Amino acid sequence: MNFIGTLILILTATTIAGHFSARLGVPAVIGELLVGIVIGPGVLNWVQSSTTLTQFAELGVILLMFMAGLESDIGQLRRYLRPALAVAMCGVILPVVLMGATSLLFGYGWSEALFIGVVFSATSVSISVVVLREFNALDTQEGATILGAAVADDIIGVLLLSLMVAVLGGSASHGPSTNLGLQLVFQAAFFVAVYLLVRWVAPLLTRISERLLIPTARTVTAIVICLAMAYLAELVGLSGAIGAFFAGIAVAQTSVKKVIDEHVEPISNAFFVPVFFVSIGLSVDFTNFVASLPFILLMTALAVLTKWVGGQFGAQVTGFNRDSGRVVGTGMVARGEMALITAQIGFNAHLLAKPMYVDMIFVIVLATLVAPLLLRWSLSKQRVAATKSE
Template sequence: MELYLMSFIGSLIIILLSTTLAGHLTARARIPAVLGQLLIGIIIGPGVLNLIHPTELIDQFAEIGVILLMFMAGIESDMQQLKKYFKPALSVALAGVLFPVITMGLASLLFGYHFQEALFIGVVFSATSVSISVAVLREFKALNRKEGATVLGAAVVDDILGVSLLSLMIAIIGSTGTGDANEFGSSTNILIQLIFQGLFFIGVFLLVRWIAPGIMYLSNKLLIPTGRTISAMIICLSMAYLAEIIGLSGAIGAFFAGIAIGQTPTKKIVDSNIEPISNALFVPVFFVSIGLNVSFNNFFVSLPFIIVMTFFAVVTKWFGGESGAVLAGFDRKSSRVVGTGMIARGEMALITAQIGFKADLLDKNLYVDIIFVIVIATLLAPLLLRWSLKKLNITN
């Protein structure tokens, strides 16, 4: 056991050293850090250098990374921004979710995948990674313009819709007894499980409205400096645990816990305390663990699928976001900025794909192909957004 632990620590040292170096290089190249961490996982894993292999401890660290990443995503969901630009954001988000789900789902069916797999592929590519777009919008000083504000608001709705679709799919798969069903799902019938999942979302509403504000108010009275952060982590882990028990993903529970904490006055303190340890340890292990599962064995066989799906991944979000902005009254150039601002997938799509892989919604080869598509589409996203911003005559 001690030898196994020391082997894990050795792997952890390699992961942290390599991701730190990758983060520095990607920052210089203006490439999202998440892609650097993912590529490091591919390079040091069985796909290239074969230095590190997936292990139980790495998987457990990665699971914590997913929970913390989704928790922070919930905290950082700007509900005030959403309220201000609700109508255009809702229009953009709905179109930007429907087009990928329908188009990429149908394309997957034409490639011979089952309906369940095709639908889940559509759900994976319904996600948007706003952090990548924010970096470009900030570079062009367009973050506070109507285009930037709409992208931010639409990303909040996008995340909520995406997590809701993911919840629904996991619930259906768990209820029908396929996938990685847990003990609760295997010992209860469909109706009871759906009732418990309905009660869970009622609990989410109560948490956001009353429970989390009450707990965080009491945490201010604790005579320890980390009282508020510990209380927030208890809420996060409790929601993740409850979500797993009723057949959903722990990441989904963590996301809604983050939204609840994000509506309290302790939002900034909790975020500033949790983010450093998450990004310094658990989150890099999560993204590297995805890379460790990537193999090039079937790459050339899968190349037609990867090319076609990358094309649809870019076009569906672009067209969906742009058409939603046009319906909201934006002109063509502004609508194009919004559309290209919604292309990036990044961490949300990677998390969704990983959850599907763990739940046996995707087989290993399909999972790897989807990772390739996410990476390529995310690399193209900032280039297209910069192009559309220049067409808007905004100079950086």
């Protein structure tokens, strides 16, 4: 099927699946993920991953995180930096230790076990963002902590990944260099660029765009800022989604925020974001599923619990109550694109054998399917508790 036909199928199927998901009271992202599994190699094999589809999916997650940044309160992010760091650290340590140790029990070597732990230390907050936006919770203390923790999580995960590839002698690279010291310098420079963007560059560019005699000048300028920051983030070894998130924060401090929100959100949610979620489902392959089922189920349970418990513990020790801590913990469960990218790098660097790589994809997808349901449940539970206390 050519790409246009594939796109028609994806958009039609995700729209229908989203409708029925809403009727059942579950997040639309669940329906979109299941569409990817059904139409992909796992079931019907109508759609296979391709370079063009992957690029569309990358644009989807970039635009999704840009919108998250646009709707985030920078004051809230600063205010909850301490709990965000605590949540990130706890959410990295538990998966690395427990999931790595469990892999050893299944007969995998030390290097494979450690790398499996690193894969599941990643968090894909883009999936949680969909649910947080549904509940208008992005600018709450929980939303700010989840977003801040995801940024720290991404940095820690990239450092662990770089260290493993460098120490174990893999052939893959991520960013400009596998040298850890040099990569740290590049990443520090990136965050300096983020500060300059928020403080001076974005306001200047948006003022210029308002003087241009083109109706779409402000929207185009904002998208260019978004894509440029995503590109820079990837150059220094971070996720492009993180760069897009900071771009959204920068644009949110300007006078064009409302216009950009109205122009970018409809096209991203209708066109690019569904492709991103479908692309995750396309990674599923049931060839050796039965033989690997015990390992997959146990690792999925650990993938969910280690992030949930780690995130909730980190939130509660920094002052959150139990309900808020539960929201933060469940908001950190999703793995999505960051774990998939990390697993792919490990596979290319010969740190993971093919069967193990396929099993990791299953666990990532299953944990990602469960994550929005858990977050939606914890947000609903929090609202019920808040209503009773009034």
